Amino acid sequence: MDFAYDGTTEELRKRLLEFMDECVYPAEEAFEWQAAESGWTAPPMLADLQAEARGRGLWNLFLPGEYGAGLTNLQYAPLAEIMGRSPRIAPPATNCAAPDTGNMELLATFGSAWQRDRWLRPLLDGEIRSAFAMTEPEVASSDATNIATSIVRDGDEYVINGRKWFASGAMNPRCAIFIVMGKTAQEGPEHRRQSMVLVPRDTPGVTVERGMHVFGYTDGDHGGHAEVRFEDVRVPVDHLVGEEGGGFAIAQARLGPGRIHHCMRLIGMAERAIELMCRRALARVAFGKQVAQQGVVQDWIAESRVKVEQLRLLVLKTAWLMDTVGNRGAHTEIQAIKIATPRDVEWILDKAIQVHGAGGVSQDFPLAGLWAAARTLRLADGPDEVHKRSLARRELKKYLTVE
Amino acid sequence: MDFAYDGTTEELRKRLLEFMDECVYPAEEAFEWQAAESGWTAPPMLADLQAEARGRGLWNLFLPGEYGAGLTNLQYAPLAEIMGRSPRIAPPATNCAAPDTGNMELLATFGSAWQRDRWLRPLLDGEIRSAFAMTEPEVASSDATNIATSIVRDGDEYVINGRKWFASGAMNPRCAIFIVMGKTAQEGPEHRRQSMVLVPRDTPGVTVERGMHVFGYTDGDHGGHAEVRFEDVRVPVDHLVGEEGGGFAIAQARLGPGRIHHCMRLIGMAERAIELMCRRALARVAFGKQVAQQGVVQDWIAESRVKVEQLRLLVLKTAWLMDTVGNRGAHTEIQAIKIATPRDVEWILDKAIQVHGAGGVSQDFPLAGLWAAARTLRLADGPDEVHKRSLARRELKKYLTVE
Amino acid sequence: MDFAYDGTTEELRKRLLEFMDECVYPAEEAFEWQAAESGWTAPPMLADLQAEARGRGLWNLFLPGEYGAGLTNLQYAPLAEIMGRSPRIAPPATNCAAPDTGNMELLATFGSAWQRDRWLRPLLDGEIRSAFAMTEPEVASSDATNIATSIVRDGDEYVINGRKWFASGAMNPRCAIFIVMGKTAQEGPEHRRQSMVLVPRDTPGVTVERGMHVFGYTDGDHGGHAEVRFEDVRVPVDHLVGEEGGGFAIAQARLGPGRIHHCMRLIGMAERAIELMCRRALARVAFGKQVAQQGVVQDWIAESRVKVEQLRLLVLKTAWLMDTVGNRGAHTEIQAIKIATPRDVEWILDKAIQVHGAGGVSQDFPLAGLWAAARTLRLADGPDEVHKRSLARRELKKYLTVE
């Protein structure tokens, strides 16, 4: 047992920290101004930051294997954490932003040769963006068997009909490809009825209807969260990802890394919040003493530190398990970090906001926006309650087999 | 001891509930659409709703005494709760919306005859709106002695210099009058250095700079929350409210009713959330059963009901105390409801959001917006921590005198 | 709506507060010493306190109707609260201690004339004590249909077989009568299979086996919490309470008042805890300042006050409902106070303990013992979770009928 990062990780951390200090933090204020003017696309300055990051060897760090930087999850985790300190800039600047990360990993793992050539390559180069269209407005989508969008084979084509929402990034015109989950069978085993198809944005019958808000935020610089209508949308059968009936399994495979990436970044968000909370508490005076000297504020700071240390270790161990025993073997831990991280980071952000007073809820600090992101992750990729139920059942099973 | 509402209250509750059913709830969807187009002003449909409410005798219900409906706090409380069920429409429709309510009460109590004639009358008629400019971006404003805006007498005028933010309603061009808190003395007893002056919006030197966001919301239909700069702003000395050095006392007097009104409406918001949570849980199926049958969801519903019942009783008792022993005598209870209500209602809203899944954080349900309002009230009008500190000291004093 | 106590209540409060100051608090230390020597019976000094209380007209205050003091629940509530400040002495001294209170009310309501004459009269006079034998070690007794003890009619007798535990008071040799819940039918409607019979302690086949501990406490002065075995125990058929199959309904009727009495006393326990917490915090110094000046301790004191005020109001309203619409009409509120009171008072006691340091968990302060009592009430008379489930279903039903 050893709690020190390896040499590769330390070297990349150093390089990434320099990039943050030299390029990312100094860009934050201007990014906000540009974002306010950019509608559903990324601020123009992002392109320069991407070039800079790529030049520094900070590109596609999330992707294991031949197509990406080839890091293990355990090596990537502390880097994703650092990116999470400025989560609207650092991840896209390094081409490590959701949902593209998950989509690239999906294409690298399950995509056919031509799919990889046609869609993965430009994604790896940051030329296009992508969306993952799974959640539907009409059903409780946390139960994937509820998915109602139909994908019906008709000759050499699949015909898609349905309605999706919260397809993150899809409002962005540069978002060229949608991965759509739907039902190819109405019968058979419940988890073998779903399939995934690639649907280019410009396919007839695709209508990007509107951007969903998240606590008042549109997340426009990120491409928003779109509601999309699919009406008699036709794609050739070679647009199927993997095999027919494999949609559920692919979704599960995609969500494992996706969840841990979110959690890594959340920890960086929490560290940012603690820093802001401390600085503000030191800078303000109320009722005759520094806010930092208030016992209750000290209590929050201490609790925040204790929570973050625990979360980071659990995320790192989960990454190590994914590397050593595989995503399936790390299933319980992935659920555990998905339960613990968003809600604890939400708590920390709430306290940082409170220390900032009215400023904390406003656009003058990143805290309220980060809070909305953390809160949303308590229900995105499956609400906490679904993960807890599943984790509990696994725990209970230990004692069923024993007796 | 008797827990039944009196006849006047019951009659008004009935009338108000009818107004909600017949006019307010049916208007909610269109209100959103209009609000999205109305910038910093109220949607046009509000005028009709106001006329309707006034015609039904539902006007200025909040204001005790000769200028308003003459209800006691105990009588108004259950009405404010009902309004809180649709808090963006019902309060302004009945001319019972903050900050105008507090400003009207302030003018009715402390304003001179001409001030009442010039500003109170059009406010009572809903012709203009008003803002209360107290919080400052540069200092911890929860400690009123930190207020830095200067109000210096120069002959027959006061000269005002300073910067305020979160002046709710002030982005609205119809917001004609600002009540500004500042320092008229740099020496003397700490709580006698502040004064309040009336500053008409169009006075030279007044610059309404920008609207502050609250978790991504601009609250434009409400007139937003403005940052305002005062540079060598001059008003005649008769624009002083009350006496020089009386600002702190007036602010305290204003905040008592203001806080209880917020709490009353929050309870209505919580009831709305419980209703939405139940309806959604009954309407959705996941993992083979109704969401309403999930034990954890039932737990949330039960907790929500238990919390709301307790909050309502504490608010009602506080109203009764304000009526019977005065705002000062109800000081501890006012602090208690200010502490308990926003955070408990925030909790309920969070659970209602979770039951709604992704929809819960979006613009398709009122929950995320209500949540932002409840969260903000944990720091508006003084953060919880300040109230708790004060309440604890009062409790401790009981035992100091005994020993 | 009126939040003031009526004249009768105020007069009795005054009289009871004097009794507490003059007789109960001064007796506490000696009571502990005697209790340590008294095994399973009350300390000898209790008899004198009972005589004193009775002489002051403070006797059987809990019992409405002709047999008791004739107070309403609303009038009794604040008196029970006061008793709860010294819960091991004041309730038995005034013959208002559980489980005798519930048993007396049960006999007064459902007992036959001879049952009342034989058992109620000596209970009203404090000559004997009684036990309620419902919970069983072998089944989840929160679901009354699980009760397995059999009561089989055989000619003019009922034959009882089964095992009960946590029969409070039953270790005391002066506990002369057990009210035993069992099954008289194995078929028919689920809630009509249970009956209650009176079983005198000295009936052959009754074995009081041992006292159950509660977090290390035996509660010997209270008669402990007994495990009792019933083997072919025979009682005449006139020992049936009410009718055959009426056991469940009687249990429900008994538990309503029982639960509210517990909650009233818990509030008194909480007030005692707040007083002790404040006094200790004022008396100790750590790290250069009074513990009472620590922000976190002030936070606890404030939260405690806010919680107690809310709980008291909810309990009082519930009492008022029981008086005005009956126990059934107050069902939701009875559940609400049963959920909220033990856990909130437990929280307050926990904080009072923490302020006392090591002393807090010891026998030198009443806090740890009170804590154990509050904790146990989270599962006695049905665990919180059962009440929450039931309360949630009732809430959900509102929306089922509407739609």
Added chain:
Amino acid sequence: MDFAYDGTTEELRKRLLEFMDECVYPAEEAFEWQAAESGWTAPPMLADLQAEARGRGLWNLFLPGEYGAGLTNLQYAPLAEIMGRSPRIAPPATNCAAPDTGNMELLATFGSAWQRDRWLRPLLDGEIRSAFAMTEPEVASSDATNIATSIVRDGDEYVINGRKWFASGAMNPRCAIFIVMGKTAQEGPEHRRQSMVLVPRDTPGVTVERGMHVFGYTDGDHGGHAEVRFEDVRVPVDHLVGEEGGGFAIAQARLGPGRIHHCMRLIGMAERAIELMCRRALARVAFGKQVAQQGVVQDWIAESRVKVEQLRLLVLKTAWLMDTVGNRGAHTEIQAIKIATPRDVEWILDKAIQVHGAGGVSQDFPLAGLWAAARTLRLADGPDEVHKRSLARRELKKYLTVE
């Protein structure tokens, strides 16, 4: 970074798990019976268990260096966790029980040659037991500068006067030696006024007055928690541990490992609680379904698992830090585990109790006793609040130096 235990640890874990299965768990019931009869001493069966453990090479595992098993903290941690599953038997059976562990480490580190020969040797052999007398009833002892016991040099002797309580183990007649913290100077630097002396139990002037209770438990098998009076107690000057004025530093050094040992065992207690909770939930039926199928119970089980995984990792990392950068370098982490572990394990025990119903608070399951131990650790060795204050200050300092 590597999360796997090393070979030594794995081998010892295996051996210890066998000892638990073969000797400890089977002895638990009889241990309770013997403990009930053993007053302030360990049950007689403990001697056999000690012989067995020693024979299996499971002895003094806690002690690094030449005198003990020579394990690192990181190697000992998972073993202490296993012992914590049966915390009243396994630690004393392996001579790894507090407070002897801390006292042995103290003597090994700071004791003179004769002190080690006279007291450490028999402790290592389990022939005697020892007590640590630090906490005083009259002062807030969490602030060590409050310690009032005086240690005055008089020629070749120290004269000790004072009163201590919660000296764990000291009621046991076999507890032969007390390590007493007191003040040797009334002036000079605040943390250089304290010293520690060894006081044999039979020294004239030592009076072991009474055993303090912990939530009704006497912990007699453990030697209880004594209040001890020191009146003109005289010991030769060679009974001083370390140097005069070194008491505070020694106490700090002692508390580091002591705290981590407690936390390791607490994690084992939590694992035991989860097992009991799952087994009970699977074994009982209420309202027509297994308790294990109740959503709320599943929620508790999941939360328990998530909490335990996080706690274990933080404890292990802290052990690793103590091994690699020393106790001082691990200061923040030691505080973090001291804050997080007792309260989270308390939470888990509370839920396990709730699932057990009335049985959970009784002597029939270990849960209530474990709960009392966990609760007490929230204030023993310094209350949480002191650790949080200190941890927060350290966090804040990061930003003081930066700016």
